[in-house]
Amino acid sequence: MAIQFNFVSSMLILVLLSISSVEGQGGGGGGVIDVVAKFGAKADEKTDLSKPLLDAWKEACASTSPSKIVIPKGIYFLSTTTLDGPCKAPIELQVQGTVKAPADPGAFKEPKWIAFNRIENFKLSGGGVFDGQGTTAYKREGCKGHDYCGSLPINLRFDFLTNAMIQDITTKDSKQFQANVLGCKNITFEHFTVSAPDESPNTDGIHIGRSDGVNVLNSEIKTGDDCVSIGDGSKNLVINGVTCGPRHGISIGSLGLFKNEEPVDGVTVKNCTMTNTSNGVRIKTWPGAEPGTCSNIHFEDITVTNVSSPIIIDQKYCPWNK
Ligand SMILES: *[C@@H]1O[C@H](CO)[C@@H](O)[C@H](O)[C@H]1NC(C)=O
Numbered sequence: 001m002a003i004q005f006n007f008v009s010s011m012l013i014l015v016l017l018s019i020s021s022v023e024g025q026g027g028g029g030g031g032v033i034d035v036v037a038k039f040g041a042k043a044d045e046k047t048d049l050s051k052p053l054l055d056a057w058k059e060a061c062a063s064t065s066p067s068k069i070v071i072p073k074g075i076y077f078l079s080t081t082t083l084d085g086p087c088k089a090p091i092e093l094q095v096q097g098t099v100k101a102p103a104d105p106g107a108f109k110e111p112k113w114i115a116f117n118r119i120e121n122f123k124l125s126g127g128g129v130f131d132g133q134g135t136t137a138y139k140r141e142g143c144k145g146h147d148y149c150g151s152l153p154i155n156l157r158f159d160f161l162t163n164a165m166i167q168d169i170t171t172k173d174s175k176q177f178q179a180n181v182l183g184c185k186n187i188t189f190e191h192f193t194v195s196a197p198d199e200s201p202n203t204d205g206i207h208i209g210r211s212d213g214v215n216v217l218n219s220e221i222k223t224g225d226d227c228v229s230i231g232d233g234s235k236n237l238v239i240n241g242v243t244c245g246p247r248h249g250i251s252i253g254s255l256g257l258f259k260n261e262e263p264v265d266g267v268t269v270k271n272c273t274m275t276n277t278s279n280g281v282r283i284k285t286w287p288g289a290e291p292g293t294c295s296n297i298h299f300e301d302i303t304v305t306n307v308s309s310p311i312i313i314d315q316k317y318c319p320w321n322k
Pocket residue numbers: 162163164165186187188
């Protein structure tokens with residue numbers, strides 16, 4: 001009887017200890033940081049989320065134990081932000097709400113809305129939505145000219161990230177590319193949803209360049225331009241379980257358009273479905289002075305429905321491996 005009592009009371013102490021250690025994490029750096037509860041963010045669609053988010057980011061990034069920033073359910077307005085590393089420990093941004101961009105393209109000084117820069121062990125999650133409010137930009141004249149399009153903001157930039165996971169996130173109605181991956185090592189998009197009307201110009205779903213180890217898995221991409229576009233210097237890419245359409249399919253290139261381009265090496269596209277697109281899978285290069293090259297390209301198990309050109313290779317310089 002006495003032994004049993006001791007056993008129960010020591011269980012109780014263990015439970016109390018573990019509760020207090022969870023609370024301790026929240027206070028002393030790391031743990032869960034709620035931008036509304038802790039930094040006064042407001043889900044009223046007009047108060048700028050930029051400062052509360054940056055304050056939360058500074059605290060999380062300086063923490064020596066893993067931390068998670070939460071943007072709770074609700075609709076927020078965010079003018080623009082760049083969240084910079086390096087951070088001292090793994091960091092997660094959990095977006096449960098909808099975050100809206102300024103509708104006016106003139107509100108942006110740089111061609112980006114939200115950028116994640118030089119972070120290791122980063123996760124973006126939560127089922128939330130990034131709404132670029134691009135419909136006003138689509139209506140503007142002149143987006144066929146590259147310069148005007150290029151000056152419009154990209155919804156989500158992932159620059160120089162190492163070991164990153166982007167999971168259960170939606171990006172919609174970007175004014176330019178929906179997501180751009182540059183200089184990353186080991187980044188995975190899973191259950192990533194892209195949506196924009198098919199008449200939205202230059203809104204590539206995910207554009208990848210100069211990155212090693214990019215996975216795009218089980219994702220749905222409906223947008224006005226390429227579903228996934230792969231630029232120079234991309235290595236070891238796997239695109240599996242992606243649904244594309246309308247507009248274009250998955251494109252490697254354009255390659256060879258600029259000087260000093262790096263080759264594309266190792267792209268596997270499998271188990272993908274394209275519906276109502278002009279192309280399925282495409283390799284496009286320009287036969288310029290410095291031809292773009294690509295190798296180890298595998299396309300397999302791709303289902304196309306109502307696609308004008310299921311496979312196109314429109315250049316001279318690509319060694320076609322499979
Ligand atoms: C790649 O990144 C993921 C996090 O998204 C991590 O779990 C995994 O261990 C990393 N892989 C390598 C080889 O570092």
